Amino acid sequence: MFKILLIEDDRALFQEIKERLSGWSYEVYGTPNFDQVMQQFTAVKPDLVLIDIQLPKYDGFHWCRMIRSHSIVPILFLSSRDHPMDMVMAMQLGADDFVQKPFHFDVLVAKIQAILRRVYNYNTEAIQLRTWCGATIDFERNLVTNEAGTIELSKNEIFILKKLIEQKNKIVSREDLIKSLWEDERFVSDNTLTVNVNRLRKRLDEIGLGHFIETKVGQGYIALEEESSYD
Incomplete structure (x- = not known):
């Protein structure tokens, strides 16, 4: 309960x-x-x-x-x-x-x-740890660690990061993220996702990873595996 x-x-x-x-x-x-x-x-x-x-x-x-x-x-x-x-x-x-x-x-x-x-x-899925851009992500404890340090993300932030790196170097649409996060997009403001992604990027900036999350205007977001730009 x-x-x-x-x-x-x-x-x-x-x-x-x-x-x-x-x-x-x-x-x-x-x-x-x-x-x-x-x-x-x-x-x-x-x-x-x-x-x-x-x-x-x-x-x-x-x-x-x-x-x-x-x-x-x-x-x-x-x-x-x-x-x-x-x-x-x-x-x-x-x-x-x-x-x-x-x-x-x-x-x-x-x-x-x-x-x-x-x-x-x-977070009961089998895979609890994953590496991305030189960082180790602990999905069970919501931690991202690299040489610059360790940050603890909120549940929304770690979930968004998880969905993005599952399809790294591919664009994940805003609609897919909203449906995954809130299940029924009819009850969600589009601005809610924007704020959550911006907050995730700001936290990742603390350990030098924020720029690996890119916004694709009119399409969605992409988690880059390497420091480069994708059109």
């Missing part, structure tokens, strides 16, 4: 989400004190975090940043605000997805299920 930490100050909405998710056999925990979100996070050890943007004292962006400094647990934002920069900010801080309020509950469940399947099932 997966544990979900729901950080939501609207008590009526909290109860509704908790009851509905409990019907899907999820254990849902709340936050009794919004000054102590990290203490609750540590106590619960959730498999997924649902978090609102507008919260008492500190907003959801603050708590996302705090959680990401300690954990790569998947984070899904809920928000009644409709500014596009909210989604961009959430993704840049390490969120895995974003749901706009008011939402159809089936959409929320579909997104939760897709994230949980991707995060906790895909």
Whole structure:
């Protein structure tokens, strides 16, 4: 049974989400004190975090940043605000997805299920280690290591990298990546993938590998095996 930490100050909405998710056999925990979100996070050890943007004292962006400094647990934002920069900010801080309020509950469940399947099932494949551009990639621990050091990627980042290097030197379409990541592209903003890929490239830059991921405008992305350009 997966544990979900729901950080939501609207008590009526909290109860509704908790009851509905409990019907899907999820254990849902709340936050009794919004000054102590990290203490609750540590106590619960959730498999997924649902978090609102507008919260008492500190907003959801603050708590996302705090959680990401300690954990790569998947984070899904809920928000009644409709500014596009909210989604961009959430993704840049390490969120895995974003749901706009008011939402159809089936959409929320579909997104939760897709994230949980991707995060906790895909890395059971036989091949856990792979080399690429002189780096060793540990898919089980989400680590990329080369002479410049080691970086730890988020679940989305390691999944995107995995899909790209499985077809290295070949273009992987945006549509294929979206379907692989979120399973139903009808519920996903095209900008969500862009933000995730840019975040992956920025992390890879820390060990000198960012330029090996190229954008092919109007087509998709390509992971180069060697430092060269492909048309």
